[in-house]
Amino acid sequence: QMQLLESGPGLVKxxxxxxxxxxxxxxxxxxxxxxxxxxxxxPEMGLEWIGNVYYTGxxxxxxxxxxxATLSVDTxxxxxxxxxxxxxxxxxxxxxxxxxxxxxxxxxxGQGTLVTVSS
Amino acid sequence: xxxxxxxPSFLSASVGDRVTITCRASQGISNYLAWxxxxxxxxxxxxxxxxxxxxxxxxxxxxxxxxxxxxxxxISSLQPEDFATYYCQQxxxxxLTFGQGTRLEIK
Numbered sequence: 001q002m003q004l005l006e007s008g009p010g011l012v013k014x015x016x017x018x019x020x021x022x023x024x025x026x027x028x029x030x031x032x033x034x035x036x037x038x039x040x041x042x043p044e045m046g047l048e049w050i051g052n053v054y055y056t057g058x059x060x061x062x063x064x065x066x067x068x069a070t071l072s073v074d075t076x077x078x079x080x081x082x083x084x085x086x087x088x089x090x091x092x093x094x095x096x097x098x099x100x101x102x103x104x105x106x107x108x109x110g111q112g113t114l115v116t117v118s119s
Numbered sequence: 120x121x122x123x124x125x126x127p128s129f130l131s132a133s134v135g136d137r138v139t140i141t142c143r144a145s146q147g148i149s150n151y152l153a154w155x156x157x158x159x160x161x162x163x164x165x166x167x168x169x170x171x172x173x174x175x176x177x178x179x180x181x182x183x184x185x186x187x188x189x190x191x192x193x194i195s196s197l198q199p200e201d202f203a204t205y206y207c208q209q210x211x212x213x214x215l216t217f218g219q220g221t222r223l224e225i226k
Contacts, residue, residue, distance in 0.1 A: 037215075039163075046220040047155075047163065047206055060213045063120070096162055103210050104169065105153035109162035 002027040004097050004110035012091075014119045018084040022097030022110055029078045030055040036080045037100045038071065040093035041112075048093075052100050053080050087117045121145055121209050125218035131226045136197045140221045142190040142207035151211035154183055154192045157220075158203045166205075167192065199225075 008020035022036065029036065035058075038050040051061040053071035061069055065084070073080040084091060094114050098106040122145035132138050142152065150170035155163040165174045167183040170190055180195040194201055202225050207218040 039217075047157075047208075047217040049215040049217065052215070060215075062214050098162075100210075100215075101168075103151060105165050105174075105208065105210060106155075106163070107165050107168075107174070109164075112162050 002099065002108045004099070004108060006095060006097050006110045006113040008113060008115070010114055010116060012087050012115060012117050014088055014117055016087055018087045018091060018115055018117070019081065020083075020095055020097075020113065020115070021079050021081045024078045024080075024099075029073065029080065030075055033102060035060075035100050035102065036073065037098050037106060038082045039096045039098060039106070041096070042090070042093040050082065050084075050095075089117050089119065091115070092117045120214055121148060121211060121216055123207050123209055123216055123218035125205075125207060125221050128219065128221060130221060130223045132197055132223065133226045134197050134199055138194050138197060138223065140192045140205055140207075140223075142185075142192070142218050144188045144190070144209060147187045148209050148211035150186045151209055152183075152185070152190050153208045153210060154181075155206045155208065156201075156203045157206065163206065168210075197223075 003025045012018045035052040035054045037052040059071050068085045070083045094112040096112045097110045099108040124143045152170045154167040157163040171183045182193050205221045
């Protein structure tokens with residue numbers, strides 16, 4: 001069964017870069033029917049899609065975060081990553097990585113990791 | 120961008136009740152809609168995709184319907200473990216979007 005696990009600092013200073021990695025186990029990151037996504041949930045708010053990355057490196061981004069977000073993939077380690085530059089308190093959230101089946105849904109999720117941006 | 124509007128935002132119900140949550144899309148998305156359940160401290164869990172197809176392992180009391188711009192998630196007989204927040208999401212086109220969520224609480 002596929003498992004995803006987020007890792008990275010739980011505390012980031014305001015104006016610095018937030019960086020997270022998702023490690024995929026129990027399956028290959030190089031599948032052709034899916035891509036890999038990041039979703040976040042700020043406190044007391046709903047889910048927000050950040051972006052997706054395909055194993056070839058192709059990306060799609062939420063327009064609201066496009067200028068600050070970068071997604072990348074490392075197929076040799078079965079990992080994909082998110083960096084979010086110029087972090088502010090508004091970026092404080094639980095961040096999830098997930099597998100996205102094209103045209104369908106996010107069918108496998110990591111447990112989530114809380115990132116707090118402090119001033 | 121495709122906006123998804125869920126109603127109600129908050130729902131209070133009792134064990135055994137039948138409840139329906141609706142999701143309205145700002146433009147037609149055929150049957151490209153998924154539903155998720157999220158409990159406190161847990162990751163979202165996929166319940167339904169393609170508007171009405173139940174994900175493996177999801178109890179049959181959950182069902183989805185709709186196409187175009189109007190969709191619904193129905194729980195036929197609420198169980199204690201169903202009290203959670205529910206989200207719809209459209210995979211029709213980028214940017215991917217979620218509804219604002221419906222919080223289902225015990226009456």
